[in-house]
Amino acid sequence: MDESQVHFDLHWVNQLIRSRRSIFPRQYTGEKIPREDVEIILENAHWAPNHGKTEPWLFKVFTGKGLEEFAQKHADLYRELTPPDKFLENKYQKLQLNPLKSSHVIAICLNAGTNPKIPEMEEVAAVACAVQNMHLTATAMGLAAYWSSGGMTYHARMKDVLGLDENQKCLGFFYLAKYEGPTPEGHRKDSWETKVEWIES
Ligand SMILES: Cc1cc2nc3c(=O)[nH]c(=O)nc-3n(C[C@H](O)[C@H](O)[C@H](O)COP(=O)(O)O)c2cc1C
Numbered sequence: 064m065d066e067s068q069v070h071f072d073l074h075w076v077n078q079l080i081r082s083r084r085s086i087f088p089r090q091y092t093g094e095k096i097p098r099e100d101v102e103i104i105l106e107n108a109h110w111a112p113n114h115g116k117t118e119p120w121l122f123k124v125f126t127g128k129g130l131e132e133f134a135q136k137h138a139d140l141y142r143e144l145t146p147p148d149k150f151l152e153n154k155y156q157k158l159q160l161n162p163l164k165s166s167h168v169i170a171i172c173l174n175a176g177t178n179p180k181i182p183e184m185e186e187v188a189a190v191a192c193a194v195q196n197m198h199l200t201a202t203a204m205g206l207a208a209y210w211s212s213g214g215m216t217y218h219a220r221m222k223d224v225l226g227l228d229e230n231q232k233c234l235g236f237f238y239l240a241k242y243e244g245p246t247p248e249g250h251r252k253d254s255w256e257t258k259v260e261w262i263e264s
Pocket of ligand 1: 083084085086209210211212213235249250
């Protein structure tokens with residue numbers, strides 16, 4: 064065996080990937096996760112694959128007072144930009160209060176490069192790989208996490224809230240929390256075989 068090659072316990076890897084779940088704010092305890100643990104999660108994000116060494120992810124980490132201010136700004140943006148007949152008080156309150164049940168909310172941002180050979184689709188794909196790294200790390204730590212693209216995520220004005228420039232875009236928010244209650248069961252509509260076509264001759 065080549066000693067320079069690292070091998071991992073496949074059973075453990077399968078378990079980690081298959082047991083990763085989106086866990087939502089109703090189960091969050093509001094307890095703080097130590098910064099060192101959040102740093103490990105962010106460092107693992109940085110090891111995502113990316114085409115052309117663009118490393119097109121950018122994370123804005125909100126916690127404490129910063130998180131309170133962000134949640135209020137997001138809710139206010141929803142109120143300001145939603146016509147009165149479409150405005151839902153319940154949604155406003157969720158934008159205002161759900162982040163505060165978390166320990167950290169990490170804005171998932173695309174920081175697109177200028178290499179014309181790398182289409183934006185690939186840059187977005189690389190950011191999604193980084194988020195998966197974060198989610199798997201959170202799962203290994205016994206933490207709740209989910210990717211939210213709700214509220215005003217895709218509105219141009221979200222750039223102002225997050226201080227993003229021309230080449231940067233908000234792709235959502237990664238909620239991170241301690242949680243109580245059972246880990247939700249996973250559901251998939253069909254078996255994996257229905258999404259796979261083998262071409263063998
Ligand atoms: C790009 C992206 C955006 C998502 N946005 C939301 C969202 O806005 N609200 C939500 O409840 N879940 C959101 N999710 C999480 C999905 O609901 C969740 O992944 C799905 O239900 C499968 O559950 P699992 O993650 O536990 O396997 C998002 C997931 C992805 C990948």
